[in-house]
Amino acid sequence: xxxxxxxxxxxxxxxxxxxxxxxxxxxxxxxxxxxxxxxxxxxxxxxxxxxxxxxxxxxxxxxxxxxxxxxxxxxxxxxxxxxxxxxxxxxxxxxxxxxxxxxxxxxxxxxxxxxxxxxxxxxxxxxxxxxxxxxxxxxxxxxxxxxxx
Numbered sequence: 001x002x003x004x005x006x007x008x009x010x011x012x013x014x015x016x017x018x019x020x021x022x023x024x025x026x027x028x029x030x031x032x033x034x035x036x037x038x039x040x041x042x043x044x045x046x047x048x049x050x051x052x053x054x055x056x057x058x059x060x061x062x063x064x065x066x067x068x069x070x071x072x073x074x075x076x077x078x079x080x081x082x083x084x085x086x087x088x089x090x091x092x093x094x095x096x097x098x099x100x101x102x103x104x105x106x107x108x109x110x111x112x113x114x115x116x117x118x119x120x121x122x123x124x125x126x127x128x129x130x131x132x133x134x135x136x137x138x139x140x141x142x143x144x145x146x147x148x149x
Contacts, residue, residue: 010135011110016146018099018107022076024145025097028056034145036137049079072096092117093127111135
């Protein structure tokens with residue numbers, strides 16, 4: 001029996017600067033524009049993330065809102081959050097984005113979904129749908145937006 005991999009990542013080089021890419025990620029109102037798995041519907045403007053501890057609210061595919069608690073943050077480089085029902089506890093999964101400047105210009109963008117802390121088995125089937133290909137679809141859409149300026 002093999003252990004299931006519950007940390008999934010994808011990455012690619014993007015010909016846009018880190019600040020341009022990061023702005024599209026750190027502003028929740030922009031996230032539905034690049035979401036490659038059809039999960040995000042909308043977020044109210046004015047929720048730009050600036051620090052660990054920030055919470056932004058996102059409406060997801062089923063019409064429900066999610067509080068997203070920022071647990072990692074480095075301006076222009078890294079952001080990660082844990083979604084939870086409004087006012088509730090996080091079920092234990094995490095979304096992370098990392099943006100690294102490349103020596104010749106552009107950026108390396110890495111997107112990770114970590115569900116190693118997820119304990120609610122009713123969420124496992126949906127978690128398994130977050131494959132490297134699904135994460136790459138979000139990076140590709142993000143890249144298209146960032147490269148257009």
